[in-house]
Amino acid sequence: MTCARACAVAVALFALSDRSGAEYRFNLPAPQSSVAHTAYDLHIIVLWVCLAIFALVFGAMFYSLLRHRKSLGHAAHPFHESTTVEVIWTTVPFLILVGLAWPATKAVLAQKDTGNPDLTIKITGHQWKWEYEYLQEGVRFLSVLATPSEQIGDRMEKGEHYLLEVDEPLVVPVGRKVRLLLTAADVIHSWWVPALGVKQDAIPGFIRDTWFRADAPGTYRGQCAELCGRGHAFMPIVVEVKPEAEYRAWLAARKSDQAAKAAESGRAFAPAELLALGEKIFTANCAACHQANGRGIPGLFPALAGSAIVNGPPQAHVGRVLQGKPGTAMPAFAAQLDDAEIAAVVSYERQSWGNHAEPVQPALVKNQRQ
């Protein structure tokens, strides 16, 4: 009675406030891979079984609640034992469960079969961004939230893909078996794209694998699913599934970009150039803890405005960014950012929020790496 009523209220409220009318709102999103399809179908089966049992058991209960009332003059029949009935309602549910376990087992076996992949991508979770590495191609990049902080703070109208948009999406070819190797650099994260039916925890120090084969080209969005600190809600996943030829073209472009960037990393940068790049890097990698205003969060994350390290000799500052601070949330950026990026972000920190230390050139970072 109460639950049916609440459902009705929920449905009515939903109908009144419907905006997008997307059909997946009451169910899992439309599946786009064989694993997601199996999960979707299995969920529907279990749901119907549950609904049937619910209707049967609570049909009986509500019949009793309505008819067997003292106010209607119904006298109690003091029966209270029946071995036959007990045996029936122990064995029948058991048999139903066996019936459910059969398709579920087949699905688990298929889901765990990561063999014979067409390509393998290593995914590393960081607080709070994802790193993708195409192992056979030598392509590697970071993927961070692209939603501006003004939208999060309600100072700007929210875009269509609010919190589900990134600067660099993961790109994969359609119809290919993609094997994912997952790990994490700091705490446990979980890589989850509902439409592809993939959710796998990324555990620091260990590698776990999973796989998917996307049915159709498109853009599929997901989020980190394991609490990983204050930025947990802000590390989305975007997968772009492209036809083979487009994927190849993307890969080639990505490789030449990477080569160009590597070649450029050693040259001297103009101060304005450093600051512009530095601000971008800071927003993507540092602002979640140290905050856009450089003041940090007292007791949790130190302020950079007026910080002794930031205003001190550049070697110590670069060293902290390269190696991080063990035992805290400050990660080592040596493997994540190149010389120019580290020089830029360090320079940006040294010249912002009232700090007036001299900027740093990539050459110094390169020197200090050795």
Added chain:
Amino acid sequence: MAIDGSSAILEPAHHGALPGGTWRWLTTTNHKDIGTLYLCFAAVMFLTGGLMAMTIRAELFQPGLQFVQPELFNQLTTLHGLIMIFGVIMPTFTGFANWQIPLMIGAPDMAFPRMNNWSFWLLPVAAALLIGSMFLPGGAVAGGWTLYPPLSIQGGISYDMTIFALHIMGASSIMGAINIITTILNMRAPGMTPMRMPMFVWTWLITAFLLIAVMPVLAGTITMLLTDRNFGTHFFSAAGGGDPVMFQHLFWFFGHPEVYILILPAFGIVSTVIPTFARKPLFGYRSMVYATASIAILSFIVWGHHMFTVGMPVAAQLFFMYATMLIAVPTGVKVFNWVATMWRGSLTFETAMLFAVAFVCLFTIGGFSGLVLAMVPVDTQLQDTYYVVAHFHYVLVTGALFAIYAGLYYWLPKWTGHRVDENWGRWHFWLSAVSVNVLFFPMHFLGLAGMPRRIPDYALQFADFNRIASIGGFVFGASQILLLIVIVKCVRGGEPAGNCPYEGAVGLEWTLSSPPPYHSFATPPELE
């Protein structure tokens, strides 16, 4: 009346010398006083944890960050979970056990009255440590109530304080459990064989064994966390040869039986309330006892279903899936038995019965979503989403909490000597029962659509259901003020309850006056 020194100890009149005021509550060894202390402590914690939930729902009312920043949001979700589990549900059940078990088995008091006092007074200390850490630099623990490392290695002093708080609460629970087991095994009235014990006593006996079995596991696990944090061990860090997933295995080896610790006494309450208002005996008493024991035993081999996405070997996934599905069998037996108890009874719907019936219906929804989550491929989609949030709130709010409400409305007349105001009670019930579904049912849809749990801000597609859930949450929160009013009214006065205010109630507690005498049963009652 000539009294020599030795017989004075047995003389009830000597209670005239009992201290009054604060000192009475600090030093009491009386099972009823201690039961009341547990219940009052739980009420304060319930308001605290409830205010946190209201803040969480306010933040989630619409997308964007309006009221709290993410770090505070994480502290609120973590503390809400810890407070509601360790500060509300568990102490309430212990309070019920203290009040009811001696009354129901015909005993004068609990077996270890002084330890009883000590197990209660540890709780406020633990709560102060846990909640006090909010006001230290860096704020309270924010890694989720599950405290998974390495995230829980990163935090500040509040994590150590929380670990100590859990140690203290665990010690309190273990002492409580020892007391309950000893009382039940040794102090039953003559003629009360195990298979004649009230169901509430049976469920608490089994719960107490679960507590003794798993609380030390939690204590050990969080001690390892403590040494990892402070003394350079690497139990849970791969850098030193440890494994963060080992924490999850140990935690959930505690955590899953803990879930049943939170629900078995609820089963006991419902099995007491329904027969009273159906005016017929509980259907299938024996099978209820066996089902409770089976659930308790199965609870030790299903922990892996909390970890289907960590990447276990396929054999382990299948094992935990089958074992988890198996729990549906004894749980189903219980639900069928409750329905059969109502069947062809002579039903009336006092507030206690309303909550008990709602429990049967809504707890079963939580049971069904549990079956859905047991399927590994489905769980892969739903693990760590709002579907799981919906699932465990159906089990713990419309399950454990509603059973507690049923028990409160049922036994308050016995404890206070006054009948409950049924009008206020009915308002409390209907407002709670409707709003709790508006609050939690849409969370199923949110989880299915892809909203992760423990996030302070979300994508626009989740906005509608979050708004509905928040409105339901505010109404549910406000409705609980009615409960406070009912309790205060009942304590202060009302129609006298007599020995037994219910037509269909059976049991030794109803043979005593309301409220019962200081030493409940000074002479053991005889069962024929």
